[in-house]
Amino acid sequence: MAAHQEKKLAEERKHQNMQNNTKASQGQWGRAWEVDWFSLASILFLLMFAPLIVYYFIMSCDQYQCSLTDPLLDLLTGNKHLSDIWNRTPMLTYRAAGIYSLWVTFQVVLYVAIPDFCHKFLPGYVGGVQEGAVTPAGVVNKYEINGLQAWIITHVLWFANASYFHFFSPTIIFDNWIPLLWCANILGYAVSTFAMIKGYFFPTNAKDCKFTGNFFYDYMMGIEFNPRIGKWFDFKLFFNGRPGIVAWTLINLSFAAKQQELYGEVTNSMILVNVLQGIYVLDFFWNEAWYLKTIDICHDHFGWYLGWGDCVWLPYLYTLQGLYLVYHPVQLCTAHAVGVLLLGLLGYSIFRMTNHQKDLFRRTNGNCRIWGKKPEYIECSYVSVDGTKYYSKLLTSGFWGWARHFNYTGDLMGSLAYCLACGFEHILPYFYIVYMTILLTHRCVRDEHRCCSKYGKDWKRYTAAVSYRLLPGIF
Numbered sequence: 001m002a003a004h005q006e007k008k009l010a011e012e013r014k015h016q017n018m019q020n021n022t023k024a025s026q027g028q029w030g031r032a033w034e035v036d037w038f039s040l041a042s043i044l045f046l047l048m049f050a051p052l053i054v055y056y057f058i059m060s061c062d063q064y065q066c067s068l069t070d071p072l073l074d075l076l077t078g079n080k081h082l083s084d085i086w087n088r089t090p091m092l093t094y095r096a097a098g099i100y101s102l103w104v105t106f107q108v109v110l111y112v113a114i115p116d117f118c119h120k121f122l123p124g125y126v127g128g129v130q131e132g133a134v135t136p137a138g139v140v141n142k143y144e145i146n147g148l149q150a151w152i153i154t155h156v157l158w159f160a161n162a163s164y165f166h167f168f169s170p171t172i173i174f175d176n177w178i179p180l181l182w183c184a185n186i187l188g189y190a191v192s193t194f195a196m197i198k199g200y201f202f203p204t205n206a207k208d209c210k211f212t213g214n215f216f217y218d219y220m221m222g223i224e225f226n227p228r229i230g231k232w233f234d235f236k237l238f239f240n241g242r243p244g245i246v247a248w249t250l251i252n253l254s255f256a257a258k259q260q261e262l263y264g265e266v267t268n269s270m271i272l273v274n275v276l277q278g279i280y281v282l283d284f285f286w287n288e289a290w291y292l293k294t295i296d297i298c299h300d301h302f303g304w305y306l307g308w309g310d311c312v313w314l315p316y317l318y319t320l321q322g323l324y325l326v327y328h329p330v331q332l333c334t335a336h337a338v339g340v341l342l343l344g345l346l347g348y349s350i351f352r353m354t355n356h357q358k359d360l361f362r363r364t365n366g367n368c369r370i371w372g373k374k375p376e377y378i379e380c381s382y383v384s385v386d387g388t389k390y391y392s393k394l395l396t397s398g399f400w401g402w403a404r405h406f407n408y409t410g411d412l413m414g415s416l417a418y419c420l421a422c423g424f425e426h427i428l429p430y431f432y433i434v435y436m437t438i439l440l441t442h443r444c445v446r447d448e449h450r451c452c453s454k455y456g457k458d459w460k461r462y463t464a465a466v467s468y469r470l471l472p473g474i475f
């Protein structure tokens with residue numbers, strides 16, 4: 001009898017432990033399970049206003065030479081009505097719908113139908129089938145990494161057309177910029193809505209879904225962790241990288257072509273923006289396998305935030321500098337241009353080296369050298385949903401000993417350089433640095449909150465060892 005009771009008690013304890021583990025670990029990944037009023041208010045604000053913000057910026061360039069204040073002044077003084085502005089806005093056209101459908105279809109084909117060949121001849125490049133990080137349910141997804149190849153093929157065709165075939169003008173993107181905005185919105189909303197329905201009715205991995213019970217929160221932040229169609233069409237990898245990031249450099253090229261058409265020359269500021277942002281985009285595709293281990297793929301669920309954000313916010317607002325320079329062809333003096341170039345390259349180098357240090361450290365499980373020395377680190381552990389205990393390490397030397405997110409600091413320096421390339425006449429091109437500062441600061445807080453619940457006291461030891469987030473001695 002006593003033995004039977006003892007066994008029952010032990011089983012209850014085990015069950016209790018499992019539940020505690022599950023509770024603890026469910027808080028570790030992705031977004032919250034319970035929605036506080038501040039998060040809900042922010043989400044409602046973004047759902048309502050983010051599309052308007054994008055429209056406002058693009059309309060300001062189209063109708064007000066990129067002045068952000070003039071439309072407001074016109075409206076406030078009664079000089080213009082909302083209907084006047086709206087009536088002057090280009091609507092959706094068949095041509096734009098055709099271009100956009102062709103564009104997205106082409107990127108889907110490049111993504112699913114052409115296995116990577118770049119890794120076979122490019123030394124140091126990691127492509128082909130790669131594994132992602134362990135998901136909360138303990139799943140390790142496989143990905144076909146072929147973004148660099150998609151980017152190269154797309155750009156070779158672009159240049160072949162621009163210099164030889166002339167099937168379409170390289171200004172095609174600029175010339176259809178607002179009609180294409182409507183297409184991007186349609187895709188953004190369609191994919192987010194589809195992802196929500198899929199999360200409820202046919203999720204790829206039910207154990208990796210999160211439901212808060214709040215419709216708006218679930219729609220915005222996503223339910224499914226890694227929604228897929230078939231074995232290989234991964235929503236997060238596709239929408240994050242293409243069509244948005246492949247398009248980024250093409251959009252800039254189209255803006256440069258428009259400058260050439262309008263003014264007979266391409267300014268040094270436009271070249272700087274094309275080159276610096278081009279390096280950033282190329283870096284993204286060269287390191288696409290590394291990208292599988294970043295927060296977007298490892299921790300965020302797929303909802304409107306990623307779906308609409310990748311289709312609309314990214315291609316339209318990350319390219320504001322190039323758009324601005326079409327309306328204001330700034331020619332920088334040599335000192336200014338060199339300063340911008342140096343800041344951009346320094347920011348990029350810090351961004352890349354910091355990310356590389358963490359990647360190398362994690363890949364080799366600490367058996368590597370950081371700045372010529374054995375890495376210093378803190379041992380930590382965490383538990384997945386099924387109760388399995390995992391061990392990990394947090395690097396505390398190299399750039400990771402200076403601040404907990406020095407990669408963000410480098411990114412912000414590069415972002416500032418793009419803005420500075422546009423001179424000081426208008427605030428519109430500076431939106432990017434303001435946005436990136438908010439995004440990455442919020443990310444710091446969000447990521448640290450998650451890491452704290454994931455690693456518990458180990459995370460506290462880490463923050464005691466590396467006390468600053470972005471700027472050593474300041475923040």
Ligand code: NDP
Nearest residue numbers: 294295296351355358393394395396400407408411443447
């Ligand atoms: P990180 O690459 O910094 O990844 C954060 C994760 O790394 C943490 O959740 C933790 O994950 C792990 N980690 C944290 N500290 C350490 C440490 N000391 N040692 C080892 N591992 C650690 O963040 P992101 O994924 O957000 O960003 C990646 C890059 O992308 C950044 O350079 C950022 O600037 C850039 N970025 C650019 C954006 C843009 O719009 N241009 C948007 C977002 C990011 P774990 O659970 O594995 O421990």
